[in-house]
Amino acid sequence: MTTEALQTALAAEHAAVFVYGALGGQTSRSSDPTLYAEVTAAYTTHRARRDEVRALVVEAGQDPVAAEPGYDLPADLTTPVAVADRALELERACAATYAYVVASTRGAQRAWAIDALLDAAVRTLAFGGRPEILPGL
Amino acid sequence: MSSPAPRASRRAVLAGGAAAATVLLAGCGDETGSGNVATDSPVRATDSDLVDRVGRQVAQALALATATGTAFPVLRPLTRRLSTLHEQHLDELSKPADGRHGKVRGDAATARVALLQAEDQLQARMVEAALAAESGALAQVFAAMAAALAQQQVVAA
Numbered sequence: 001m002t003t004e005a006l007q008t009a010l011a012a013e014h015a016a017v018f019v020y021g022a023l024g025g026q027t028s029r030s031s032d033p034t035l036y037a038e039v040t041a042a043y044t045t046h047r048a049r050r051d052e053v054r055a056l057v058v059e060a061g062q063d064p065v066a067a068e069p070g071y072d073l074p075a076d077l078t079t080p081v082a083v084a085d086r087a088l089e090l091e092r093a094c095a096a097t098y099a100y101v102v103a104s105t106r107g108a109q110r111a112w113a114i115d116a117l118l119d120a121a122v123r124t125l126a127f128g129g130r131p132e133i134l135p136g137l
Numbered sequence: 138m139s140s141p142a143p144r145a146s147r148r149a150v151l152a153g154g155a156a157a158a159t160v161l162l163a164g165c166g167d168e169t170g171s172g173n174v175a176t177d178s179p180v181r182a183t184d185s186d187l188v189d190r191v192g193r194q195v196a197q198a199l200a201l202a203t204a205t206g207t208a209f210p211v212l213r214p215l216t217r218r219l220s221t222l223h224e225q226h227l228d229e230l231s232k233p234a235d236g237r238h239g240k241v242r243g244d245a246a247t248a249r250v251a252l253l254q255a256e257d258q259l260q261a262r263m264v265e266a267a268l269a270a271e272s273g274a275l276a277q278v279f280a281a282m283a284a285a286l287a288q289q290q291v292v293a294a
Contacts, residue, residue, distance in 0.1 A: 095284070102280045103273035114267050114280045121284035122291050131218075131288040133225045134281035 003060050005104035009113070010057055012097040013050035014067035019090055020046055026077040035080050038126045039087060045123075046094075049116055056109060088127035095120040099136030184272050191266050191279065192232030198259045199223035201239030205252050209245040212252070215293055219256065222289060226282050253293060260286040 020043035029036045057064045077083055098120060101113035121135035199220055206216030227234055241248050263283035270276035 099277050099281060102267065103277040105273075107268075110276060111268060114264055114283065117280050118264075118284045118287045122287050125288060125291055131222075131285065131292055133222065133285055134229070134278065135284040135288065137277065137281045 002105050002109065003057065003062050005101045006053055006057050006060065006109065007062065007065050009097050009101050009116075010050065010053045011065050012094055013046055013053055014065070015071045016046040016090055016094055017043065017050055018067065018071045019073065019086065022073055023077065023083050023087055026083055027080070032080050035084060038123075039083065042087060042091070042123060045119065052112065056112065084127045088124055088129050091120045091124045091127060092129070095124070095136035184270055184275050187266050187270055187275070187279075188230055188232070191263065191282075192227065192230045193235075194259055194262055195223050195226050195230070195282075196232065196235035197239065198255060199227065200235045200237055201241075201252060201255055204239035204241045205248050207238075208241040209248055211245050212249055215249070216252070218292070219252070219289060222285060226285070229278065229282075253290065256286055256290060256293075260290070 020039060023039050024036075024043055027036045027039050054064045074082055074086055077086065095117055098113045098117035102110055102117060105113060117136050121132070124135070125131070202216045202219040202223065206213045206220070224234065242251070260283050263279050263286060267276045267279035267283060270279060
């Protein structure tokens with residue numbers, strides 16, 4: 001169960017890195033610097049988390065799942081609203097994944113997942129999300 | 138292309154986990170279905186203690202938020218948001234609100250700082266509880282509560 005949850009988290013992080021890379025390419029540093037900064041920060045964070053969870057999987061003696069060739073993106077990402085909406089959807093999905101990992105792990109792995117859940121929950125606010133009663137559930 | 142995360146199916150899994158936690162928190166989670174937490178189960182007893190402790194801490198936070206809003210109307214937008222969240226979390230835990238009022242000292246600025254510090258401490262205790270929980274479903278609920286508090290800290294900043 002633990003390894004399965006970590007592999008699920010790794011798959012989600014592969015997707016997050018891909019999607020944020022695409023969102024970054026659609027975000028203007030000059031015309032929307034706040035969104036650009038948020039997308040860039042999210043990309044950096046998820047790339048680091050991908051590497052962390054991959055290490056956890058290896059530590060658990062498993063082969064890390066590989067990234068897919070591509071991931072779903074909206075047809076139209078030409079507006080800041082569309083970019084923020086996709087980022088919000090992604091962070092909510094990540095929060096749900098981390099909550100699943102929290103429930104499936106213990107110790108250092110659970111601590112990692114809790115930290116990631118808190119970060120994703122806070123990040124949803126930057127992309128237009130509203131505070132929730134139980135983020136990730 | 139595949140979807141970034143199997144959200145729908147995961148949501149269903151999480152719904153099951155949350156439901157299990159709710160059952161556990163309501164004291165209906167023992168295998169016999171008798172409606173009480175099994176007293177001879179050290180695992181369940183530990184988690185029951187955790188729920189009691191966290192419930193008391195949330196109730197104290199609610200009391201402080203209420204008292205702060207009463208003492209300083211200018212802070213009510215903040216205290217209302219926090220109070221509502223704490224009430225919802227107490228409801229999740231099936232725990233009552235604390236009938237006592239929290240103590241508020243100093244002026245509005247001091248009270249605001251004290252309130253947010255107390256919220257920060259509550260978040261840290263939620264994380265500790267999530268780490269300590271034997272039940273994965275309960276750990277998930279505590280972690281989600283901590284995440285909700287983290288969101289409120291950002292909104293308040």
